[in-house]
Amino acid sequence: MRFYLTTPIYYVNSTPHIGHAYTTIAADILVRHHRQRGDDTFFLTGVDEHADKVARVAADQGLTPREYTDAIVGAWQELPRRLNATNDFFIRTSDEGHKRFVQEFLQRIFDNGREDIYQDVYAGWYCVGCEAFKTEDELVDGRCPDHGTEPEWLEERNWFFRLSAYQDELLRLYDERPHFVLPQFRYNEARSFIEGGLRDFSISRATQTWGVPIPWDPDQVAYVWADALVNYLSALSYAPGENLQRFWPATHLLAKDILRFHCVYWPALLVAAGYEPPRQLFVHGYLNIDQQKISKSLGNVIDPLDLIDVYGADAVRFWCARQVSFGQDGNVTLDSFQERYDRELANDLGNLVSRTSAMIARYRDGTLKDTPGPGAIDAEGLRGALVERLDRFDITGALDEIWQAVRRLNQQVEVSAPWELAKDGAKAAELDAVLYDLADGLCAVAVAVSPYLPETAPRILEALRQPPGLSLDRVRRRTAEAAEGIEPASPLFPRVEASSAAA
Ligand code: MSP
Numbered sequence: 001m002r003f004y005l006t007t008p009i010y011y012v013n014s015t016p017h018i019g020h021a022y023t024t025i026a027a028d029i030l031v032r033h034h035r036q037r038g039d040d041t042f043f044l045t046g047v048d049e050h051a052d053k054v055a056r057v058a059a060d061q062g063l064t065p066r067e068y069t070d071a072i073v074g075a076w077q078e079l080p081r082r083l084n085a086t087n088d089f090f091i092r093t094s095d096e097g098h099k100r101f102v103q104e105f106l107q108r109i110f111d112n113g114r115e116d117i118y119q120d121v122y123a124g125w126y127c128v129g130c131e132a133f134k135t136e137d138e139l140v141d142g143r144c145p146d147h148g149t150e151p152e153w154l155e156e157r158n159w160f161f162r163l164s165a166y167q168d169e170l171l172r173l174y175d176e177r178p179h180f181v182l183p184q185f186r187y188n189e190a191r192s193f194i195e196g197g198l199r200d201f202s203i204s205r206a207t208q209t210w211g212v213p214i215p216w217d218p219d220q221v222a223y224v225w226a227d228a229l230v231n232y233l234s235a236l237s238y239a240p241g242e243n244l245q246r247f248w249p250a251t252h253l254l255a256k257d258i259l260r261f262h263c264v265y266w267p268a269l270l271v272a273a274g275y276e277p278p279r280q281l282f283v284h285g286y287l288n289i290d291q292q293k294i295s296k297s298l299g300n301v302i303d304p305l306d307l308i309d310v311y312g313a314d315a316v317r318f319w320c321a322r323q324v325s326f327g328q329d330g331n332v333t334l335d336s337f338q339e340r341y342d343r344e345l346a347n348d349l350g351n352l353v354s355r356t357s358a359m360i361a362r363y364r365d366g367t368l369k370d371t372p373g374p375g376a377i378d379a380e381g382l383r384g385a386l387v388e389r390l391d392r393f394d395i396t397g398a399l400d401e402i403w404q405a406v407r408r409l410n411q412q413v414e415v416s417a418p419w420e421l422a423k424d425g426a427k428a429a430e431l432d433a434v435l436y437d438l439a440d441g442l443c444a445v446a447v448a449v450s451p452y453l454p455e456t457a458p459r460i461l462e463a464l465r466q467p468p469g470l471s472l473d474r475v476r477r478r479t480a481e482a483a484e485g486i487e488p489a490s491p492l493f494p495r496v497e498a499s500s501a502a503a
Helices: 018-036 052-060 065-082 096-110 163-176 184-195 224-228 231-238 256-272 304-311 313-323 334-364 379-391 395-416 425-449 456-463 498-502
Strands: 002-011 040-048 089-092 117-127 132-134 152-161 217-222 251-255 280-284 287-289 330-332
Touching: 002 018, 002 231, 018 040, 018 065, 018 251, 018 280, 018 287, 018 304, 018 313, 018 379, 018 395, 040 065, 040 231, 052 065, 065 089, 065 304, 089 231, 096 117, 096 224, 096 231, 096 256, 152 217, 152 256, 163 184, 163 256, 184 256, 217 224, 224 256, 251 256, 256 280, 304 313, 304 334, 313 330, 313 334, 313 395, 330 334, 334 395, 334 425, 334 456, 379 395, 379 425, 395 425, 425 456
Parallel strands: 002 040, 002 251, 040 089, 251 280, 287 330
Antiparallel strands: 117 132, 117 152
16 A cells, blocks of 8 residues: 655744644654555655745845745754654755746646636735635635735736636546545535635736746746645655655645645646546644634744653654544643643553563563463454544544553553562462563554654563564564563653743
8 A cells, every 4th residue: 555645835934833743743643654554655744935925024034035945944844853753755845846847737737728727817805824815705804814914905917727617527526535535524615615616716926036937927936826736746756766656646634724725726736737636635623722823923832842842752742643633623731731741641651661661570570471361452453443543534533542552551550460469479370461461562552652652662662672663463462572681661751840841
């Protein structure tokens, strides 16, 4: 199986916040899971540079757009690195390979013999925040509901894409592929937008110079979305390796704010240019902080790198996957972060590893014998549940299945009370079986949780002196091997004072 997953490419008009980290983390969890299954994977993320709002921020700072984006791109490249994301490539839309591909892509549509691209004058309200035209009825009191700003009147002779001609073809695609967009309510939203009738849209800008020149009319540049969406294909054409044939079509991850561009415009553009539409799109919800949209002007931006500095990347990944059911909107607070860190990571999982390793060290001199009991968790059931849930992008549900196993192992410690068994020489075989089942369950849990906690999982295996492989078929009974030299493990999630997080 091939699995090519993308995140949106983020606008570089400011530095990353936790909302951007959220999508990148979710994507990395899914890709790591597919790698565990032995799939051939490609994971793409990157940045969207040719936006008018980027050019404006550059001008405010007295820089050319290119000087500005060259300066800020490092902060965006640092994001996946610090999150421990395993992207195969990081695209910048200012890459020469991308710009060339966008020109070829647009030329293919221009030349497709269906007059899909034509010239017209457009006049309308343009929201720079959205980088999109707005109809009167999309505005609330004359303002963009997403950005709270008044749009600007824009009137230009531009090149247009005949989206209206693709209505029937898109509806057919949606009918043939009932899981084309997930979750179901987002599929319905996209489909009813298409049913409502599609308007052609302008794919060029006459008054801007920051962007990819239109090949047949170099006085105009491509509209930022006509440039940005193409990244999902272009990256495959120049990232090292023969990737285009191998990995297209893609699975796209995005939030609801850019649903129409991805679920409607993009498949139509692809078909017009002679490419296959995406394989699937998953549209997740919004993280809100203290019930409010994350935004610079509200001053509630959480910098993911600050959280990583204090708690580590695994804790940030865990919180993002666990705190809000993936697909839904959710409110988050920093208190919930500390609370989950203490209760679930440090207590449930960290203590379990410490106790298990300490008991093997103490009662069996660090030796784990191959003496299985009845088994402490249903590891095969867990593996099936993970596959089933993650095939539906349910990263929160899959993590919950893992956590139930963690809790069951903790209960098992209490119920079997190895410290009592250790006092009674007649119960030596029983103690061996209990310790084996705990270690065995922990190994399966470590492999299962590795897409979420990629730093912690190998440490658990190492603490139990087990081989490091993370293949999903190790989520089964009797995955633990006999081992020696097991010592009490140092805490996986050391105590963090809430005050150091706020600082
Ligand atoms: N540049 C465009 C995307 C072009 S893709 C061809 C863009 N960039 S963006 O910087 O605004 O990023 C939007 C995306 O960032 C969302 O779709 C989502 O993936 C992520 N998020 C930004 N804020 C978010 C939250 N508060 N919550 C969840 N995800 C968020 O749109």
